[in-house]
Amino acid sequence: MDIKATVLQILSDLTGNDVSGAMDDNLFDSGLLDSMGSVQLLLQLQSDLGINVPVSEFERSEWDTPNKIVAKAESLA
Amino acid sequence: MLTFEPYGNPTYFALLGVALLPLMIGILYGKRSRLYETLISIFFLVLTFGGPKWTQGVALIIYILYEVALTWGYAVYRKQHNSGPVFFMTVILSILPLTIVKVTPAVANGQASLIGFLGVSYLSFRAVQTIMETRDGTLKDYQVMTFLQFMLFFPTISSGPIDRYRRFEADYRTVPDRDKYLGMIQKGVRYIFVGFLYKFILAYYFGTILMPKLQIMAMNSRGGFMDLSWPVVGYMYCYSADLFFDFAGYSLFAVGTSYLMGIETPMNFKQPWRSPNIKDFWNRWHITLSFWFRDFIYMRLVFWFMKHRVFKKPTTTANVTYIINMLVMGFWHGVTWYYITYGLFHGVALVLNDAWLRYKKKHRQSIPHNGFTQVFAIFLTANMVCFSFLIFSGLLDKLWFQ
Known part of the structure; x- marks a missing residue:
């Protein structure tokens, strides 16, 4: 399955917004993601894509836009 | 014998300048002398913990040996095994000294614990974080010497900012190139001078000149509703101003000094008084502490709760964890x-804030959002924060129970 499509689906479920049109927007600055959302994202990545990310690997500045999250997921898959 | 509060007076800064100069010239020429860095660290640690405070110095040395044994032991153990109970035991053991220091005054009539020393609460964060990242496998290359440098880095030993092992190690192992380092010197010097303004002028005025007078007035105006009076309100704002300028000033000294040593210690404050809500406030106030709590308590608890489906709804998980997180922070300040x-x-403020943000998102069309609401939000947040600092100050304890 396409990782990018899956990640975007997870993000749109989590934030209630379609983020595919703003792939470089900072999700934390816009308030769409917070710590709670980050953890939900990590758990979804685990269950949908089998990607294991420990919480201490989650450096916010590396996960703050849809593009970065997709890139992270692709590199870890 | 000479002894100082860190960044306490002009002599301390003069000594700092003299001690840092050879180190700075070294970095400008692309060299770090480990020996020299260790020597000045020891020198400033002795200034802080020696002389009449030697008992604190002894407590520090025993504490450090204890934490080295724990983190090193766990790092060796973790290479072969990964059991949950062993991890929990290690974390509990690493915060045991801090727990004793915090609980002792509450059970022994305000007597301070013998094993306490300036900075014990801040060092505990660094040790616990090292253990947690070792468990996660993100910290693979634990080195006793790096851990010692990280724990005993003298600019931040007494009250933070709370750095992270891997971030510190990356800075410490490299020498910034000349252009970058010149920029760091410029920033470092500016931070230190803004720190002078904050700590020695503004915090001095609010904390040393104004606050004692307001406290006496507040104590003399007791008798009204809950012993509250206008001087109490004045004290609330004065205390908040003092707390901010004193701690932000100290933090600027610590970060500025780190920069001069070629280490980019993270900033502790980012214009907290312009936060439009409490959640944003905690992204701007005592940042290294609140982010530590976010990363090592909040996120981990949420992760655990959700993985084990403890609560049905994500919002319940978030709310329960907010309360636990901030209660732990409260206890960390002291058992009062x-x-x-x-x-x-x-x-509770974070829970309400999240509920409001959800409501606002749902009713985006009908809730006005403009310059006026923004100013109102900032005003409301700042006042809520000041009120929380009035609780924190302990003045109410004096008004009601003394």
């Missing part, structure tokens, strides 16, 4: 009713 109430207050 006002610190714990302060933690609870912020936990």
Whole structure:
């Protein structure tokens, strides 16, 4: 399955917004993601894509836009 | 024998300048002398913990040996095994000294614990974080010498900012190139001078000149509703101003000094008084502490709760964890009713804040959002924060129970 499509689906479920049109927007600055959302994202990545990310690997500045999250997921898959 | 509070007076800064100069010239020429860095660290540690405070110095040395044994032992263990109970035991053991220091005054009539020393609460964060990242496998290359440098890095030893092992190690192992380092010197010097303004002028005025007078007035105006009076209100703002300028000033000294040593210690404050809500406030106030709590308590608890499906709804998980997180922060400040109430207050504030943000998102069309609402939000947040600092200050304890 396409990782990018899956990640975007997870993000749109989590934030209630379609983020595919703003792939470089900072999700934390816009308030769409917070710590709670980050953890939900990590758990979804685990269950949908089998990607294991420990919480201490989650450096916010590396996960703050849809593009970065997709890139992270692709590199870890 | 000479002894100082870190960044306490002009002599300390003069000594700092003299001690840092050879180190700075070294970095400009692309060299770090480990020996020299270690020597000046020891020198400033002796200034802080020696002389009449030698008992604190002994407590520090025993504490450090204890934490080295724990983190090193766990790092060796973790290479072969990964059991949950062993991890929990290690974390509990690493915060045991801090727990004793915090609980002792509450059970022994305000007597300070013998094993306490300036900075014990801040060092505990660094040790616990090292253990947690070792468990996660993100910290693979634990080195005793790096851990010692990280724990005993003298600019931040007494009250933070709370750095992270891997971030510190990356800075420490490299020498910034000349252009970058010149920029760091410029920033470092500016931070230190803004720190002078904050700590020695503004905090001095609010904390040393104004606050004692307001406290006397507040104590003399007791008798009204809950012993409250206008001087109490004045004290609330004065205390908040002092707390901010004193701690932000100290933090600027610590970060500035780190920069001069070629280490980019993270900033502790980012214009907290312009936060439009409490959640944003905690992204701007005592940042290295609140982010530590976010990363090592909040996110981990949420992760655990959700993985084990403890609560049905994500919002319940978030709310319960907010309260636990801020209560732990309250206890960390000290075991008194006002610190714990302060933690609870912020936990509840975060829960309400999240509920409001969800409501606002749902009714985006009908809720106005403009310059006026923005100013109102900032005003409301700042006042809520000041009120929480009034609780934190302990003045209510004096008004009601003394």
